[in-house]
Amino acid sequence: MKSSVEKLSATRTKLTVEVPFEELKPEFDQAYKALAQQVNMPGFRKGKVPAKILEARLGRGVVLDQVLNEMIPSRYSQAVEEHDLKVLGQPDIDIAELKDGEQVTFTAEVDVRPEIEVPDFSTISVEVAPLKADDDAIAAELENLQARFGTLKNVDRKVKKGDFVSIDLSATIDGESVEEATTEGLSHEVGTDSLVEGLDDALVGMKADEENTFTSKLVAGEHADEEAEVTVKVSSVKERELPELDDDFAQLASEFDTLDELRDSLKTQVEEQMKNTQAGEIRDKVLAAALEQTEVALPEAVVNDQVEGQIQQIIGQFGGDEKTFEAMLAAQDITREKFEEDSREAAEDSVRTQLFLDALADKEQPEVSQDELMDHINFTAAQYGMDPNQFIMQLQQAGQLASLFADVRRGKSLAINIAKTSVKDTDGNDVDPKQFFGIDEAAAEGAESEESADKAEDKKDDKSESKKYEGKKADKDAKPSAKKAPAKKAAKKTPAKKAAKKTEEKEEKKTTKKSTKKDSE
Structure with missing residues (x-):
């Protein structure tokens, strides 16, 4: 051949x-x-x-x-x-x-895949929000915990925001009753604005057994986005009674004996959440900066396939009915052309990012351990609310295990390079990205020392020994060295792991369903 x-x-x-x-x-x-x-x-x-x-x-x-x-x-x-x-x-x-x-x-x-020249990440500088685990943030967490252990009691007074009400709703359009907009005994927290627009304003000031009528647009059903006369009747009014913040509450709501211990724990929790948020911001801004410095030719057919896949997936949510889909767009004042234009822009961004991360992974050649792959599978299964074993079976049937392996590889490659960047917060303080995306320094130094020793020894050898070195170096290029991949210890750092996995998830959610559909076909 x-x-x-x-x-x-x-x-x-x-x-x-x-x-x-x-x-x-x-x-x-x-x-x-x-x-x-x-x-x-x-x-x-x-x-x-x-x-x-x-x-x-x-x-x-x-x-x-x-x-x-x-x-x-x-x-x-x-x-x-x-x-x-x-x-x-x-x-x-x-x-x-x-x-x-x-x-x-x-x-x-x-x-x-086009040839892509990966930029030098050490030249990239980004600015992120500072970490501020202040008293207000800790108090907010404590209030959320306190609300979870609150109890509801009936009150005989006018409704105010934060109350819980039981209501009956009905609606008419041009005097005709709208059956799908009628309900009884609906529980609702006033102030959440989670139901019909204007409902919370109508409820405030009402009392039990009172009715009120207001005008609003219906949000679903045959008359979605049509103006209707909505009538609300209050059956009962309840307020949430919060437990007193003391040591007894700490023992009820946590494993701690005192409220001070609970507050300390919440402070640690808030700080960890903020670190994860900051790590995610660093990741997103560094990746955006790297893409700005990189020219990536986009394969038109791949972009077209992704656009078509996105559109068909959404139309499928409407039972495959194009007219219903276009009616939904019209209700949001969006033309089909504008929707497809936005879909294409999103698809181009997705394809560009994945091609770049693939090129970065080819450059770094990071090793992916079985433990890291299983960590990612468990993380992704949790995102879909699935049992990990069932998720693995579905991946095997769809031939997608290699896709998840590639996701981990991309995430590790990006983490290695983010650690090389310069980061400051908006207060002017230096932020060390290695605390989120670090590598095992000892392993890296050991690998560098070993390589230096090899090179020194080779210089002493004759030409035949130089050939041996070339063969050895070629083998090193084929099998990634320790300094090219983060050690397991570094990979287990919580913010780094979560931030890397967020990168993988962003691409995966855009591509896994599409690639699974392709493989199935």
């Missing part, structure tokens, strides 16, 4: 593959075997019809078609591997020449 590559554009390649017929004996044998199972001929057992008789009965063209169907996928994959192409999506195959008994030539046009 001979193959050649023609670069059509930065993201499109054409493979030309020539296969002589003498290499096709296994495919012909397989074709005759498959066709023999499909033909019933007097005097022959099923599957035992000789090749010549099969060709006479079915025609040479049928046999050749079967051979080509068997041959092309394997030879295409072989050519892709031979030329080390990083293909994206499915190829467009065309039979360029078929000389029976001599040679078959086919071409395959396919999108490929």
Whole structure:
């Protein structure tokens, strides 16, 4: 087999593959075997019809078609591997020449990952919000905890914000009752604005057994976004009675004996949350800055597939009804053209980011341990509310385990490079990104010392020893060294892990469903 590559554009390649017929004996044998199972001929057992008789009965063209169907996928994959192409999506195959008994030539046009020059992350500087675990933030956490242990009691007074009411709702349009907007005994917290617009304003000041009518737009059903006269009747009014903040409450709401201990714990919790938030902000801003410095050619077909996948997924939520989908857009004053334009912009951002992170991962070549892969699987399963074992089974069935492995690899590569950047908060204080995205310094220094010793030893050797060094260096390039990948200890740092996984999740949520759908098809 001979193959050649023609670069059509930065993201499109054409493979030309020539296969002589003498290499096709296994495919012909397989074709005759498959066709023999499909033909019933007097005097022959099923599957035992000789090749010549099969060709006479079915025609040479049928046999050749079967051979080509068997041959092309394997030879295409072989050519892709031979030329080390990083293909994206499915190829467009065309039979360029078929000389029976001599040679078959086919071409395959396919999108490929473009060459991307990764910037020097040590030149990137970003600014983020400062960490401020102040008394107000701690008090807010304590109030939330206090509210969880509160009790509701009936009150005989006018409704105010924060009260819990039981209400009946009904609506009319042009005097006609709207059945789907009628409900009884609905529980609602006043002030949350979680139901009909204008309801909370109408409720404030009412008392039990009183009615009030106001005008609002309905949010669902056949009359969604139409103006309606809404009537609300209050059945009961309750207020939340909060437990007193003392040592007894601390013992009730936590494992601590005193309120001071509980406050200290909440302070630690708030600080951890703020660190995770700051780590996420660092990650997002560094990635955005790196992308600004990087030119990434976008494969048009890949972007188109992603746009179409996003649109079909949303239309599927409306039962596949295009008219209902367009009515939803019209209700939000969005044209179909504007929606598709926004979808394309989002798809381009997603494809650009993933191509960049793939190039970064190829540059860093980080090692991904089994523990790290399982951590990511457990994290992702939790995001979907699934049991990890069931999630793994679904991944295996859809052939997506490799996709999650790639996600971890991208996340680790980005973390390694974020640790090289300069970060300040808006107060002018230096922020060390290594506390979130650090590497194991001792392991890295050890690897550097070992490499330096190897180089020093090689300089003393003769030319034959230099060749040995070249072979050793090539092996090091194939198998990532310790200084290129974060050690397990660093990977277990909570903010780094969560921030890296957030990066993976952002891309995964945009691509996993799409790629799963493709694999299933």
